[in-house]
Amino acid sequence: MDSLKLTSPGVINKIVREYNFRFSKGLGQNFLADENILNKIINSAMLVPGDRVLEIGAGIGTLTREISSRAEKVVAVEIDKDLIPILEENLKGRENIQIINGDILKLNLRELEKIYFGGKPFKVIANLPYYITTPIIMTLLEEGLNLQLMVFTLQKEVAERLTASPGTKAYGALTVAVNYYCHCEIISTVSRNVFFPKPGVDSAIIRLKMRQTPPVEVTDPELFFDIIKTVFKYRRKTLLNALSKDSSIIGKKNRLESFLLSTGINPARRGETLSIEEFARISNGIKGCQLF
Template identity: 50%
Template sequence: MADKKLYSPNTIKDIMARHGFKFSKKLGQNFLIDGNIISSICENSEISELDGVIEIGPGIGVLTYELCKRAKKVVAIELDKSLVPVIEENMEEFDNFKLIQGDVLNVDLEKLIEDEFSGMNVKVVANLPYYITTPIIMKLLEERLKIDKIVVMVQKEVADRLSSGPGSKDYGAITVAVRYYSDAHTIVKVPNTVFMPRPNVDSAVIALDIYKEPRINVADEKLMFKIVKAAFGQRRKTVLNAVGSLDIGISKEELREVLEGEGIDPVRRGETFSIEEFARLSDRIGEKLSLKSQ
């Protein structure tokens, strides 16, 4: 069977007319109409016939079609009920495709992987809805799922945040969190002209190569991320004032002692801290709290 060019604007318009479908701005529906971008996403995902793929927000199947040609199995999760008959029709030639209708944030992904991808390497590949990008990425990382790689289209400014470094204006709490679990890098920048309908922002495809274990050892992850969020909560504050305002049982003077003991200037701002420095600070604060409780 000849390949369907589901990314063709005329094809998309025809499908929409036949099914009476209308784009939902609320659900952030913007379909790719550039075959080269779709190929780039798939190639950089390094999908083989041994891989299982989870796709989030498949839409009418523009990216899904190419994924099904390459992977051993593709499971797509779509929130919009009205798209179920559309994507099922467009994927009818593939016996390695399964559609789950629902909200990915409510799906038990650990069980899905166990049930659907036994013996396979698992990757997540998607053109993510921009209004919910960060919660989806953090769910995928924080649940420590058995996935090797995440390749997703996101808003360009989100990609800049995820792949930035200390001292950059784009560096923030989400950057530290993502870097804790993965190696993040931007693959390609994507103009808004390759979508239907055209969004107001440009996009980028970003790859997250998942670490088997977090890149650093930290005694208390929850404490570290509390410190990270506090440090970036008010960017203009020094780390002494930002973290010192946390209700974790340590005074500002005790925090100053910890910082100086680690050779960290208390007047530095959180945006200058590497993930390794956040981990060191967290461990020393944890030790201080432990000694106080004895």
């Protein structure tokens, strides 16, 4: 079906009727129906011949087909088994595409990387379902994969969280965690009107470029991320009170207060105002003086 324009609402309707496909709200299914946005997504990934790409949520193959025209290899993961026959038909003859029916959060991603990409660097492109955006992003980052960059179309609100500054409402644990691994950049906002069916919110295209080294040196990454999670769990509390909620330092509040003051960080500040550098300073200092 290479001749079909998969961004055409008429073509999408025809495919849906022909296969008696039913959209699943639970899976957040919204198919892209705009050629300009399709090109923006693809161009954002800066694809060159030889690139290997993992696509998450292939849908009817709109992105998949375009990626395969520019990349060496595409592994398209789609959770909905009812879409597999549609994908196989729409992508027929494209020898550089591997379709996998599965849940990206349940797949062994290191094994997938080894089998399909030979352990070589790869890129990720996806129209992410709004309900599961954060788990997918964090899973990809925490697996230690050989990632180059990732381009996502996701809820505009989430994109704003990923690129937020300290002290703003959108700034949170996700902001700090993702920016530890990546440079984050919003490429473009995307109207809800370019999807079929139309979702209830607008979207954004965001590019995450993997860092060669983190922006801060952290002696104990697990402790670093634990502190971030604790602070934002109690984001309306002072830094001192939020950290004191951690069961491992209850009873050491005075010591913690003295430590924070010694690092030049006011214990009365709210954690949501801290930069990633300040989180690293706290983490490394607590590790060094064994407050935990």
